Amino acid sequence: MKTLSLKLDDDIFEDAEKMTSKMNQPRNRYINEAVKIYNLYNKRRLLKSQLMIESKLTSKDSMEVLKDFEQLIDGD
Numbered sequence: 001m002k003t004l005s006l007k008l009d010d011d012i013f014e015d016a017e018k019m020t021s022k023m024n025q026p027r028n029r030y031i032n033e034a035v036k037i038y039n040l041y042n043k044r045r046l047l048k049s050q051l052m053i054e055s056k057l058t059s060k061d062s063m064e065v066l067k068d069f070e071q072l073i074d075g076d
Helices: 010-023 027-074
Strands: none
Touching (some): 010 027
16 A cells, blocks of 8 residues: 555545544545546546547448448348
8 A cells, every 4th residue: 555645725634534433434545545546447448538539540340341231131
């Protein structure tokens, strides 16, 4: 486990303190879970962005393949 010095905006700190108190959860555990969720969110966002780029790169080829299959099915 790594030790980290962290500066939070006052309002974020106060909200976190209220939540940890209500949840009866240590501040360290609360912040760890928040960072974990934020990391997952950003990984998915980056993956979505990468998939959109790759989809655009292959869309023309995909349409040509689809047309070829349609011609095979239609018997033209």
